[in-house]
Amino acid sequence: MSSPTGPASGLPVRMPRPRQAGRHRRPEPLAAPEGAPALVLAVPGTPSAATRSLAEEVVSIARSELPGLDARIGYLDGDDEFPTLQSVLSHAAEERTARFEQARAAGSDASEPDGPVGIVVPLLAGPDNALLRRIRQAVMESRVAAELTDVLGPHPLLAEALHVRLSEAGLARADRARLFTVATAADGIVLATVGGEEAVQAAGITGMLLAARLAVPVMAAALDEEGSIAAIAEQLRGSGSQQLALAPYLIGPELDAGLLDAAAKEAGCSAAEALGPYPAIGKLALSQYTSALGIAPPQSQGAPAF
Numbered sequence: 001m002s003s004p005t006g007p008a009s010g011l012p013v014r015m016p017r018p019r020q021a022g023r024h025r026r027p028e029p030l031a032a033p034e035g036a037p038a039l040v041l042a043v044p045g046t047p048s049a050a051t052r053s054l055a056e057e058v059v060s061i062a063r064s065e066l067p068g069l070d071a072r073i074g075y076l077d078g079d080d081e082f083p084t085l086q087s088v089l090s091h092a093a094e095e096r097t098a099r100f101e102q103a104r105a106a107g108s109d110a111s112e113p114d115g116p117v118g119i120v121v122p123l124l125a126g127p128d129n130a131l132l133r134r135i136r137q138a139v140m141e142s143r144v145a146a147e148l149t150d151v152l153g154p155h156p157l158l159a160e161a162l163h164v165r166l167s168e169a170g171l172a173r174a175d176r177a178r179l180f181t182v183a184t185a186a187d188g189i190v191l192a193t194v195g196g197e198e199a200v201q202a203a204g205i206t207g208m209l210l211a212a213r214l215a216v217p218v219m220a221a222a223l224d225e226e227g228s229i230a231a232i233a234e235q236l237r238g239s240g241s242q243q244l245a246l247a248p249y250l251i252g253p254e255l256d257a258g259l260l261d262a263a264a265k266e267a268g269c270s271a272a273e274a275l276g277p278y279p280a281i282g283k284l285a286l287s288q289y290t291s292a293l294g295i296a297p298p299q300s301q302g303a304p305a306f
Contacts, residue, residue: 030066030295030298031066031068032067032068032069033293036069036070037070037092037116037117037118037119037147037293038070038071038092038117038118039059039069039070039071039118039121039285039286040071040072040073040074040085040089040118040119040121040146041055041059041073041074041121041123041285042085042121042122042123042135042138043055043075043076043123044122044123044128044135044254045076045077045252045255046077046253047077047079051082051252051253052073052082053277054251054252054253054276055123055253056073057277057282058281058282058285059071059072059073059285061277061279061282061283061286062282062289064282065283065286065297066298069286069289072092072118073088074086074088074120074138076131076134076135076138084138085135085138085139085142086138086141087142088118089117089118089120089139089142089144089146090142090143090144092118093142093144093145096117114145115145116147117144117145117146118146118147119147119289119293120135120146120147120149121152121285121289122150122152123152123253123254123281124251124254125152125153125193125203125206125249125250125275126153126154126193126195126203127195127198127202128151128195128199128254129195129198131195135148136148149289149291150288152251152281152288153202153203153205153284154202154205154209155206155280156209157280157283157284158206158275158280158284159206159207159210159212160280161281162210162247162249162275163210163213163214164278165247165272165273165274165275165276165278166186166189166245166272168272169245169270169271169272170184171184171186171245171272172186172245173185184243184270185243186216186241186243186244186245186269187216187217187240187242187244188218188219188237188239188241188243188244189210189216189217189218189219189247190219190220190221190233190236190244190246190247190267191204191206191210192220192221192222192246192250192260192263192271193221193222193223193249194222194223194224194250194255195224196222197222199222200220200221200222201220203220203249204219204220207220207249210247217236218247219232219235220232220249223250223255223260223263224259229246229263229266229267230266230267233267233269244267244268244269245272246267246269246270247271248271248272248274249275250274250275251275251276251281252274252276255274260274286298
């Protein structure tokens with residue numbers, strides 16, 4: 001029988017587990033700083049239900065990595081149904097002012113925040129200068145203090161995402177370590193991007209990481225430059241590759257409908273899906289946000305090995 005102050009004599013007492021010390025100590029869970037600016041995902045392309053679903057999945061991943069994160073979506077070509085980037089930034093500014101005024105009315109002596117209202121993260125894997133100019137212009141037109149980050153790549157996580165999309169299409173081994181054989185696995189990859197020569201060069205960096213994962217040659221080409229995909233495909237075939245695959249170094253909304261299928265037909269090869277809402281996209285968007293704030297990114301769970 002238990003006493004008023006604890007369990008009966010002889011029964012084990014559950015004590016709190018002591019905190020682990022030293023380098024094996026588990027990190028404290030990271031949360032968004034109080035009053036931190038919003039992460040505003042800038043989504044290019046023509047808005048659609050599919051685009052909204054993709055963007056919502058990306059910000060959902062970011063929120064799961066950083067509890068308390070204020071994450072919003074602004075469309076570069078928005079309308080009444082899809083809020084524009086300008087309107088999202090303006091609304092965030094209005095909300096911050098309202099919170100400050102409410103706090104002052106309640107007797108708080110806090111000073112008015114003077115940092116950025118939002119950190120704008122372009123939903124782009126690589127540098128597309130035309131789209132980036134439009135995003136920058138939209139930020140300026142909002143007349144709101146906001147900071148624009150770099151695009152998401154190049155990054156090893158994007159090489160992982162490309163590998164996964166190729167394996168899902170049956171164009172690459174899913175697990176190199178177990179030498180899992182795919183009869184249709186490509187022996188040469190055309191990495192397709194948009195945005196001109198600078199975008200091709202940036203994609204080439206991630207392409208080198210992908211080549212190391214797959215142990216096959218990978219070369220980048222521009223979808224929006226006539227003949228570029230076919231020329232790179234011919235170059236790969238000339239160096240000995242016989243079975244090519246087209247891998248879009250693109251998230252999806254920035255890709256014009258039909259462009260990828262036309263390029264795959266031109267190059268005479270199969271194509272994988274765009275990167276889409278792969279978990280790495282949300283994590284990289286959050287990484288750009290935390291870097292802009294100067295805070296350490298959260299420690300994510302390890303990604304599956306490929």
